[in-house]
Amino acid sequence: MGGAVGGGGPTGVKAPDGGWGWAVLFGCFVITGFSYAFPKAVSVFFKELMREFGIGYSDTAWISSILLAMLYGTGPLCSVCVNRFGCRPVMLVGGLFASLGMVAASFCRSIIQVYLTTGVITGLGLALNFQPSLIMLNRYFSKRRPMANGLAAAGSPVFLCALSPLGQLLQDRYGWRGGFLILGGLLLNCCVCAALMRPLVAAAQPGSGPPRSSRRLLDLSVFRDRGFVLYAVAASVMVLGLFIPPVFVVSYAKDLGVPDTKAAFLLTVLGFIDIFARPAAGFVAGLGKVRPYSVYLFSFSMFFNGLADLAGSTAGDYGGLVVFCIFFGISYGMVGALQFEVLMAIVGTHKFSSAIGLVLLMEAVAVLIGPPSGGKLLDATHVYKYVFILAGAEVLTSSLILLLGNFFCIRKKPKEPQPEVAAAEEEKLHKPPADSGVDLREVEHFLKAEPEKNGEVIHTPETSV
Incomplete structure (x- = not known):
């Protein structure tokens, strides 16, 4: 689906398994925490929303449901964006969307508007951050990848333990509107995490042009x-x-x-x-x-x-x-x-x-x-x-x-031949026999003397014109 794109990771680049990868891991930890904990933490504002708009608990529960649906359901869209534009630009836009949704929600006058801002816009922003952060983590870690995934996944319970009390504190002091506004500013940290997602660059080969990716959009x-x-x-x-x-x-x-x-x-x-x-x-x-x-x-x-x-x-x-x-x-x-x-x-x-x-x-x-x-x-x-x-x-x-x-x-499943074995077999196929006994001078004389018999055309002044 779609043509070649330039947003994928470069081929032939070895995962650093450290170095700047630790900064990428920290960014992934924060993004995972926001993505999974935010739909649960926002539930502390539900009673205030029920009182404000005169609705029931099932109506407010739709906010968390829409957030989760956007986080999971926009997966193919995130894949297309990442493969087309790369991880860092997509995450920067996602961070802006996540923040904009919560800031706009603080000015809403109906629960439908809250669905569209907090649910759809913020949910889309979190989705555009979550998936690319995992992709970058996969590119920066290979040998230590299981440990890196475990540490990044720990962001979910850590942020849940932090965001729920913070949300309650903000609601008590500033009301739900002020709390949404401050949480919107907090979500701008997703843009900071996006800045940490430095793409890996393949080493330039002498005499070769810039690397091109043949990955499809989806x-x-x-x-x-x-x-x-x-x-x-x-x-x-x-x-x-x-x-x-x-x-x-x-x-x-x-x-x-x-x-x-x-x-x-x-x-x-x-x-x-x-x-x-x-x-x-x-x-x-x-x-x-x-x-x-x-x-x-x-x-x-x-x-x-x-x-x-x-x-x-x-x-x-x-x-x-x-x-x-x-x-x-x-x-x-x-x-x-x-x-x-x-x-x-x-x-x-x-x-x-x-x-x-x-x-x-x-x-x-x-x-x-x-x-x-x-x-x-x-x-x-x-x-x-x-x-x-x-x-x-x-x-x-x-x-x-x-x-x-x-x-x-x-x-x-049938095992594929090892690369070393396949290379050896290919070398055998292309290697000329050792004792062929053919004189190279005879071959040269044959090609020069009778080219028309070997599918070639004799170039004379008449045929050249």
Whole structure:
């Protein structure tokens, strides 16, 4: 789709695995924190919005839903922009959009206007930052990439723990309009992170022109890769149930008679465990003996998460829910640290910009279906146990899809010849026989004496004219 573009990474450039890559990692940490924590942190303003516009909670909940839908659903658009213009310009524009949306929302006079500003414009801006930051991280790290992914993914729980209290403080002092205005200014830091995304430049070869990229704007050839298809299907099924427990665990505790403050503390426990689980999972995935089996480690993390959901469904008191949040935080952190690392390992650097956009688009559908389906089940049964069982079953299914599909479909794929072996075979084919015994003088005499017999034309004064 589309012609050749110049926005991709240069071929033949070795990942630095350090140096300026640490600055890129810091930028990715901040962008990941804003992208995943902002849709949740903005919920602290919902009560003020309900009072201001005379609406219900379900109406304000659409703000977070639209933010997440834009973050996931605009994946292919981000891929096209990155492959056309490069990561840094796209992120700079995204940072401006994210800030502009929140600043404009502070002047809104209806909830529809808030949907368009905070939901659509800010959501698009965060999407234009999130995906390119992961692409740059993939280009700057190779050997240390699992650890880098784990550290970058830790930005989500860290910023969630910071932005929620900050949002509450801003609302108490300045109201929701002043809070939105200040958060809009805070989102301008995305532009600072974009400035850190310095593109890698290939070393100029003597006598060669500037390097040109032949990458397509959106490379759909990734669907020919069975590994990518399996990953996309498994990730989409996983997302159906992955976000259900954090949404309902506080209400679950309140249903058991737990006070509001103690019930809200469960998310703090989950987030605190998540902060340490993500870097730890990235470090383990980067070990030499573990990294070749990162797909199986990712499958195990999903299986672990599903088991935690099923175990959480049996919790009958506050202590049981605390234990559930601890184990769910560990497994949730493992999934967060490994999901994009495994995708990078499957499709490689040059197709990652298109692959992540297509995967996020498929996950966007699941994000919009998952939590509402849990709510429908809860409305029908009024039993939280069934909601957690549904989430656990969906995540367990995704782990089995990835595990069995990788074992039976990918492992048995015919092996391609090694580059060294292929080069040796090609050299043998092109190498002339050693004992041919042909006299070069005879060949020269033959070509000069009888050119017309060998498909050539004799140049005479008549034929030259």
